[in-house]
Amino acid sequence: xxxxxxxxxxxxxxxxxxxxxxxxxxxxxxxxxxxxxxxxxxxxxxxxxxxxxxxxxxxxxxxxxxxxxxxxxxxxxxxxxxxxxxxxxxxxxxxxxxxxxxxxxxxxxxxxxxxxxxxxxxxxxxxxxxxxxxxxxxxxxxxxxxxxxxxxxxxxxxxxxxxxxxxxxxxxxxxxxxxxxxxxxxxxxxxxxxxxxxxxxxxxxxxxxxxxxxxxxxxxxxxxxxxxxxxxxxxxxxxxxxxxxxxxxxxxxxxxxxxxxxxxxxxxxxxxxxxxxxxxxxxxxxxxxxxxxxxxxxxxxxxxxxxxxxxxxxxxxxxxxxxxxxxxxxxxxxxxxxxxxxxxxxxxxxxxxxxxxxxxxxxxxxxxxxxxxxxxx
Amino acid sequence: xxxxxxxxxxxxxxxxxxxxxxxxxxxxxxxxxxxxxxxxxxxxxxxxxxxxxxxxxxxxxxxxxxxxxxxxxxxxxxxxxxxxxxxxxxxxxxxxxxxxxx
Numbered sequence: 001x002x003x004x005x006x007x008x009x010x011x012x013x014x015x016x017x018x019x020x021x022x023x024x025x026x027x028x029x030x031x032x033x034x035x036x037x038x039x040x041x042x043x044x045x046x047x048x049x050x051x052x053x054x055x056x057x058x059x060x061x062x063x064x065x066x067x068x069x070x071x072x073x074x075x076x077x078x079x080x081x082x083x084x085x086x087x088x089x090x091x092x093x094x095x096x097x098x099x100x101x102x103x104x105x106x107x108x109x110x111x112x113x114x115x116x117x118x119x120x121x122x123x124x125x126x127x128x129x130x131x132x133x134x135x136x137x138x139x140x141x142x143x144x145x146x147x148x149x150x151x152x153x154x155x156x157x158x159x160x161x162x163x164x165x166x167x168x169x170x171x172x173x174x175x176x177x178x179x180x181x182x183x184x185x186x187x188x189x190x191x192x193x194x195x196x197x198x199x200x201x202x203x204x205x206x207x208x209x210x211x212x213x214x215x216x217x218x219x220x221x222x223x224x225x226x227x228x229x230x231x232x233x234x235x236x237x238x239x240x241x242x243x244x245x246x247x248x249x250x251x252x253x254x255x256x257x258x259x260x261x262x263x264x265x266x267x268x269x270x271x272x273x274x275x276x277x278x279x280x281x282x283x284x285x286x287x288x289x290x291x292x293x294x295x296x297x298x299x300x301x302x303x304x305x306x307x308x309x310x311x312x313x314x315x316x317x318x319x320x321x322x323x324x325x326x327x328x329x330x331x332x333x334x335x336x337x338x339x340x341x342x343x344x345x346x347x348x349x350x351x352x353x354x355x356x357x358x359x360x361x362x363x364x365x366x367x368x369x370x371x372x373x374x375x376x377x
Numbered sequence: 378x379x380x381x382x383x384x385x386x387x388x389x390x391x392x393x394x395x396x397x398x399x400x401x402x403x404x405x406x407x408x409x410x411x412x413x414x415x416x417x418x419x420x421x422x423x424x425x426x427x428x429x430x431x432x433x434x435x436x437x438x439x440x441x442x443x444x445x446x447x448x449x450x451x452x453x454x455x456x457x458x459x460x461x462x463x464x465x466x467x468x469x470x471x472x473x474x475x476x477x478x479x
Contacts, residue, residue, distance in 0.1 A: 244440075244443075244451045244472060245424040245425075245471045245472070246471050246472050246473075247471050247472075247473055262424065262425050263424050263471050302472075303451060305440060
């Protein structure tokens with residue numbers, strides 16, 4: 001065992017201090033581990049500061065039903081995570097699960113969505129996922145602020161949202177209160193397996209731990225091969241518009257429009273909403289804004305306060321990668337593009353499993369080995 | 378706390394009101410500059426905590442100079458030139474929904 005007392009030795013080193021690394025570190029610390037978080041700092045790409053803050057289930061898992069189950073499990077457990085954060089960070093992260101809508105602006109869009117959901121939910125494990133297809137009148141009854149161009153919608157009671165900046169801050173605060181040693185401006189250059197553990201180093205020096213968890217987002221692609229792991233992730237740009245704060249008018253999140261707990265309206269080009277020709281090849285921000293105004297005409301009167309883009313962390317098939325190294329047991333990779341939705345799973349399910357030394361069956365599908373299946377298999 | 382630079386001394390005087398008080402500014406001032414020159418130290422209350430705020434960055438970034446100008450809420454005082462007869466008011470919290478109906 002690693003002796004206590006040396007500040008450069010821990011039970012587990014988490015590389016990456018965003019929402020994914022923060023959730024893993026919190027879960028590890030709650031399980032009793034001594035944890036060091038090495039964070040590149042605010043120069044990092046930081047999807048954690050640029051995301052859309054949905055806790056989203058509807059439409060996830062097309063092509064991999066296990067991902068729908070995993071997302072739903074996290075959405076269910078998010079209530080517990082929010083309570084833990086309220087207790088351990090000392091403030092509320094504005095999580096709610098009021099149900100989410102996917103608004104459609106043409107019959108063609110609606111038909112495509114309905115067909116996709118029908119195929120998704122025909123697959124065996126997902127038949128009990130409830131969702132509704134609503135026409136304009138019923139959508140209008142539930143969301144009075146919609147415009148005449150909304151032809152219908154899909155609704156799922158499983159969807160919710162959170163204030164993701166508060167989540168990011170709460171994870172930092174809660175982990176520090178739990179005794180996690182958070183080290184900003186600590187980019188990692190190398191990980192070397194040594195004496196049954198790992199030596200992790202950068203320009204700042206070296207730390208050692210029995211376990212290492214790669215939560216470095218896009219940086220995982222570079223780090224994973226150092227410990228026999230594979231994380232072929234690439235950036236996928238997402239853009240977001242936020243308006244001035246206004247009176248609450250939108251309780252439920254849409255997949256591309258949501259009003260925050262503080263009153264600002266966010267408009268995004270969600271990954272879940274890809275596949276519409278109107279989004280591709282057009283000036284994206286103006287297309288996003290135009291669609292959002294058709295959905296909620298009152299948005300036309302609001303000032304835009306900021307726009308930004310951030311980089312999603314995308315694996316080749318868009319699903320998470322969770323693995324323990326076969327050649328260097330004790331090294332794990334945790335990477336996904338929905339770090340907010342999956343935060344509850346990461347903190348409450350994955351972190352204790354990492355500490356126990358074995359990933360749970362529920363994530364067996366998410367191994368990177370799926371990218372290396374021979375074509376004839 | 379603030380006073381106009383000497384070279385602006387010849388600028389034309391403009392009349393405006395802030396929360397109903399009659400004040401004077403100078404042509405070429407922004408709304409935010411005119412408020413600061415008149416010793417106004419709070420022009421809005423934040424929507425979240427209600428804390429008082431005053432113009433800060435003066436270049437369109439910080440949104441702390443939000444005011445109601447001639448009935449339109451949440452305008453950035455630092456980006457709007459002062460004009461004669463303007464009615465400027467404190468922005469209390471969020472802009473109201475009825476002001477933003479398209």
